[in-house]
Amino acid sequence: GMSAALSLAEQGFPVPLVEREPHLGGNLRRVHIPHTRQDPQTALKGLIERVEVHPLIDIHLHSEIEETHGFMGNFETDVKTNMTERLRIKHGVTVLAIGAEEYSGSEYGYGSDERILTQTEFEMLLERGEGLPDSLVMIQCVGPAQEYCSRICCTTALKNALAIKSARPEAGVTILHQDIRAYGFKERLYEQARRAGVVFIRYEPESPPEVDAGDQLRITCVDSALRMPIELKPDRLVLSMPVVPRADARRMAAMFKVPLDAQGFFLEAHVKLRPVDFSTEGVFMAGMAHYPKLLDESMIQARAAASRAARVLSQETLSAGGRVAVVDPEKCTGCLTCVRICPFEVPRVRSDIAGVGGLNGAAEIEISVCQGCGSCVAECPANAIQLRHYTDAQLQSKVSALMRCAVA
Numbered sequence: 001g002m003s004a005a006l007s008l009a010e011q012g013f014p015v016p017l018v019e020r021e022p023h024l025g026g027n028l029r030r031v032h033i034p035h036t037r038q039d040p041q042t043a044l045k046g047l048i049e050r051v052e053v054h055p056l057i058d059i060h061l062h063s064e065i066e067e068t069h070g071f072m073g074n075f076e077t078d079v080k081t082n083m084t085e086r087l088r089i090k091h092g093v094t095v096l097a098i099g100a101e102e103y104s105g106s107e108y109g110y111g112s113d114e115r116i117l118t119q120t121e122f123e124m125l126l127e128r129g130e131g132l133p134d135s136l137v138m139i140q141c142v143g144p145a146q147e148y149c150s151r152i153c154c155t156t157a158l159k160n161a162l163a164i165k166s167a168r169p170e171a172g173v174t175i176l177h178q179d180i181r182a183y184g185f186k187e188r189l190y191e192q193a194r195r196a197g198v199v200f201i202r203y204e205p206e207s208p209p210e211v212d213a214g215d216q217l218r219i220t221c222v223d224s225a226l227r228m229p230i231e232l233k234p235d236r237l238v239l240s241m242p243v244v245p246r247a248d249a250r251r252m253a254a255m256f257k258v259p260l261d262a263q264g265f266f267l268e269a270h271v272k273l274r275p276v277d278f279s280t281e282g283v284f285m286a287g288m289a290h291y292p293k294l295l296d297e298s299m300i301q302a303r304a305a306a307s308r309a310a311r312v313l314s315q316e317t318l319s320a321g322g323r324v325a326v327v328d329p330e331k332c333t334g335c336l337t338c339v340r341i342c343p344f345e346v347p348r349v350r351s352d353i354a355g356v357g358g359l360n361g362a363a364e365i366e367i368s369v370c371q372g373c374g375s376c377v378a379e380c381p382a383n384a385i386q387l388r389h390y391t392d393a394q395l396q397s398k399v400s401a402l403m404r405c406a407v408a
Contacts, residue, residue, distance in 0.1 A: 001026070001097035002047045003302035004286050004309075008095075009056040011306075013313050016089050017051070018079055022062040024048050026099045027288065028295065030120050032127040035159040035189060040295055060087070068094075068255055071369040072282025073318045093282045093309040096266065097302065098252055100288035103241040105143045113213040115236050119156045122238045126163050133235035135172035136164070137219050139209055140180075140240045146205065148263050150242030151292045154181050157240045158189040165196040174199045174232060176209050176221055201230065211237060243292035256283050257345060266290050276305040280344075281369070284308050323372035324388055327363045329353050331384035334361035338376035338385060346370050356382070 002024060005015040023029070025048065031040040051057055060081050068077040075094060079087045102120050110116050117125070119138075125131060138157050145153060154177070161173045175198060182190045194200070202224045203209060209221035219232045245264035253260050258278040259267040266285045269277040276284050286302040287293070293301070312318070327338075327347075332355045338347040346369045355362035363384070365376070377387045386392065 001095070001099075001287065001302070002051045003299045004095045004097060004306045005057050006047070006051055006054065007303050007306035008310060008313070009054050011310050012056070013310065014056045014058070016058045016060060016079075016091065018060045018063050018065060018089075020062070020064055020098075024051065024059070024061070027101070030124065031295065033123055033159050033163045035155055035186065035294065036296065038296065043295065063087075065252070065255065071366055072312060073368070075282065093284065093312050094256060095284045095286055095302075095305050095309055096252065096256065096258070096278075096289060097286040097305075098246055098249065098289045100243045100249075100265070100292065101246055103143050103145075103244045105241075107143050108139060108209070108211045108237065108239055109213045110239055110241075113217075115217055116211075116213065117236060117238050118241045119153070119160060119238060120241075122236070123156075123160055123163075126160065126167065129167065132164060132168050133171065134168075135234040136174075136236040136238055137217075137232050137234040138173070138175045138238045138240060139219075140175065140177040141205075142239045142241055144244055144263070145240075145242035148242075149181060151181070151183070152294055153240040153242055155186045155189065155294065157238075158182060158186070158193050160238070161193050161198045162189065162196060165193075165198065169196075172199075172234070173197070174201060174234070176201050176203055176219075178203065178205055243288055245289070249289065256280065258283055258285075276301060276308055279371075282312060318368065320367045320370075322389055324367040324370040325365050325372065325374070325376055325385050326367070326388060327365055328384050328386070329355055329362035331382050332356065332362040333382050333384075334363065335381060337379050337381060338363050338365070341375050341379045343373065343375065344369065344371050347376060 001017065005017045008015050025044050028040055028044045034040055060079060062083060063079050063081040066078045066080050068075060070076050073092045075091045077089045079089055081087050102118055108116065140153055140157060157175055161175060164171055164173060177200060180190055201221065203221045204224050207222045209219055212218040216233055217237055219237065220229055223230050249264055257280050261267045266289050268275050269279045276286065278285060284305040286305040287298045334349050334355050336349060339349060347363050347365050349361055350364050351360050353362040353364060354360060372387065374387050377385045
């Protein structure tokens with residue numbers, strides 16, 4: 001979010017930055033160990049300093065979006081600031097960068113024993129340098145990660161394993177995994193971990209590890225290569241919890257009329273052609289709300305979203321598509337059929353527009369928002385709605401022409 005705001009502000013566009021927490025930074029505030037040469041906290045500090053001093057960025061901390069309406073170039077969003085005051089912001093585009101969160105389920109005894117940590121909690125332990133264990137086991141693919149790959153879990157485990165090996169070379173580190181997916185140049189972390197003495201044991205999905213959190217931690221699993229059970233007795237167990245959508249992701253998606261995928265992450269308009277756009281015009285995405293990603297990927301996507309947003313903001317006027325639905329108020333009965341049927345929630349009935357027989361109440365369709373799907377045209381019982389360039393008269397003429405050609 002900060003990267004997108006800074007990119008837009010540096011191009012001369014004023015940016016209201018709405019942050020739900022009382023401080024900026026999001027998940028990056030809990031990342032201390034780098035997987036590249038870029039230090040996360042140094043990058044965070046630099047971003048915050050640049051955002052706070054930029055004259056075109058208006059920061060609203062401890063704020064929450066309550067309602068939004070409008071369309072590309074003409075949005076109005078109501079924000080509750082400091083959780084008490086209310087503010088209405090007018091804006092041309094929206095960049096959603098609400099982030100995601102670490103899963104915190106009860107798998108493998110998490111929450112029942114202080115010796116069982118998540119990777120984020122273990123990273124904080126490494127940062128403080130306190131109570132570093134003589135031996136530890138990491139388990140990959142926990143909970144929802146059985147259904148989808150969280151992408152960054154393996155990289156996080158590898159960098160943390162290397163960090164404890166650097167702090168305590170004699171420490172025993174074992175990683176239990178279904179498969180190590182260190183994509184791109186992060187494969188180097190896997191090679192470094194092997195050379196540092198980290199032990200990798202693969203288990204099959206149908207035979208996950210079993211954890212006994214007694215006086216001594218006991219972890220048993222079946223090595224898929226040796227095809228025999230192995231028992232480990234580490235000082236600590238670290239779980240690579242997957243990234244899951246925030247609890248308010250569905251509420252935000254419904255509010256801005258944007259889609260989600262099967263896991264609850266934001267769904268782009270097209271994975272190749274429009275990777276940072278939503279199908280809703282004028283709304284863009286960035287960060288882990290889209291899918292789990294690391295710092296450099298999030299910042300790159302934020303700049304891409306800002307670039308797409310600037311394309312809209314830089315125009316004096318916007319042109320609506322030619323294939324849009326229009327209402328003839330003299331035929332409209334205000335039956336609300338179009339309001340109920342539209343998948344994009346575009347039509348609305350206005351009482352100040354005269355309908356059939358001069359009565360108040362007729363539908364209105366904002367052409368800049370209409371997607372031209374034709375659902376309302378097909379369902380309107382009064383035939384009061386037509387699709388421009390695809391009107392009933394035009395289609396009937398085309399059909400008649402084709403029939404004459406077929407007869408000839």
